[in-house]
Amino acid sequence: MIKFLDLKKVNQRYDKAFHEKLEEFMQRGWYILGDEVKLFEENFSNYCHSKHCIGVGNGLDALVLIFKAYIELGKLQKGDEVIVPANTYIASILSILQADLVPVFVEPKLETYNLNPVLIAEKITSKTKAILVVHLYGQLAEMDKIDGIAKQNNLLVIEDAAQSHGAELGVGSKELGVSNAKAYSFYPSKNIGCLGDGGAVITNDDELNKIIRAIRNYGSEKKYVNDFIGINSRLDELQAAFLNVKLPELDADNQKRREIANRYLAEIKNDKIVLPFYDGSKNHVFHLFVIRTEKRDELQEYLSENGIETMIHYPIPPHQQKALKEFGLLSFPITEKIHREVLSLPMSPVLTEEEVSRIINVLNRY
Known part of the structure; x- marks a missing residue:
């Protein structure tokens, strides 16, 4: 039987390096938000040509945290509408709903399976405040056209990049570009995956970065001081270590x-x-x-x-x-x-x- 995806074989390539990372992890004795998470956040932000990377628990949380942070910043309000492809995985929709926002479904192009820019304008109302773009199956959507629509209508652009790690808009240009923030999943089957769950947000927005870092950690920037209604969604230290091995x-x-x-x-x-x-x-x-x-x-x-x-x-x-x-x-x-x-x-x-x-x-x- 030819397996659809042989994850054991994928990860066996890193067996020696994984064991070394595990030994270092055990010797270090620091298990949450330690040096490996900091290193991966630095490595992945550099890889994506972004200012900030925030490691979180999974790809769904990455999206939810972006929306919640924009609500804290006053750029979104509960009840605002978010354009989203109708044919995406349900996680994209759940992230909008969990932030108390309203998904507005738009059909994709049959050829690419990605959001059809021509149809976006038909769905924009006075309540529309953001577009959630999904790069389905690993192919980037038409970001130049979507960016033009967003700018004309003063909309945020958020990308669900859970399937498109490393895709490039142009020669030598990784996928960070016109959007305000991008969410990644490191679910084991992804092009770069954990040996468990993991996710990240990348952004060039300093304020957004600051708030997401707090919200992922109980809404706290300083221990026992809580500025936001936060959640517990932190990239696991050991999973970050494995990702640091695989990213190159x-x-x-x-x-x-x-x-x-x-x-x-x-x-x-x-x-x-x-x-x-x-x-x-x-x-x-x-x-x-x-x-x-x-x-x-x-x-x-x-x-x-x-x-x-x-x-x-x-x-x-x-x-x-x-x-x-x-x-x-x-x-x-x-x-x-x-x-x-x-x-x-x-x-x-x-x-x-x-x-x-x-x-x-x-x-x-x-």
Whole structure:
């Protein structure tokens, strides 16, 4: 069986370095917000070309903390509307709701699965105060167009970058650019993942940085002095140590993903399958390689029978989830088509050439 993602194999590459970091951690005896978190925050902010990186408990918390901090700063108020793609993972929506804001769903482009800038303007009202952009599957959205819309309407731009670590807007320019703040997840399956949960916020906003650092730690800048209604969401010291080991390899891993994607794109020849759009640039890090087919379940079963594991990202659109039943009467035909047809092929930097060839050959026989 070719696994969809062999995390054990991904992390075995770092086995010796992980054990060394664990030993250092045990010898240091400092377990919360210590030197490894500080080092990772410095390393990742440099990697993203940003002034600040704040390590937090997970990607969802990263988004929630951004929204809550902007409420503290008076740039958002409870009840304000936030534009968000209709076809995102539910965490994007949950972050808006948990900050007592209102999600306003916008359809994506069918070609890229990312937010359609043309449709944003139709949804902007006097209550709209922010756009939450999601770089789905690892491909950057059209940030130049979205930035123009945001500036015309005085809107904040926040990015859910949970799937796009290392994607570049231009040559040598990592994805930090036009947005006010960006949220990352280091869930184990991400392009750079923990051996547990983890997340981060990057921003160039000094005030936002200061407030998020406090809110993640019970609303406290100074021990036992609480200035905000905070939460407990701190990047774990040991997970930060592991991330410090893995970060130098992120660009090489992303390049390996692109090489696999280019083989899929060039060699899969089957008119029953719709391949993803890719312009050949570094704006895509292929966290996932997502195809579409009208008989998705049939294709998934066929691949399984031929020893190839796949996943569906995601089977149910957010507005049709029971948890979001207040949006259940809404209709988003493009989103619903995407969720009905998508299938994710194996994709990771440890896939072998032989495994990729086998996947291609099996798909071409379907």
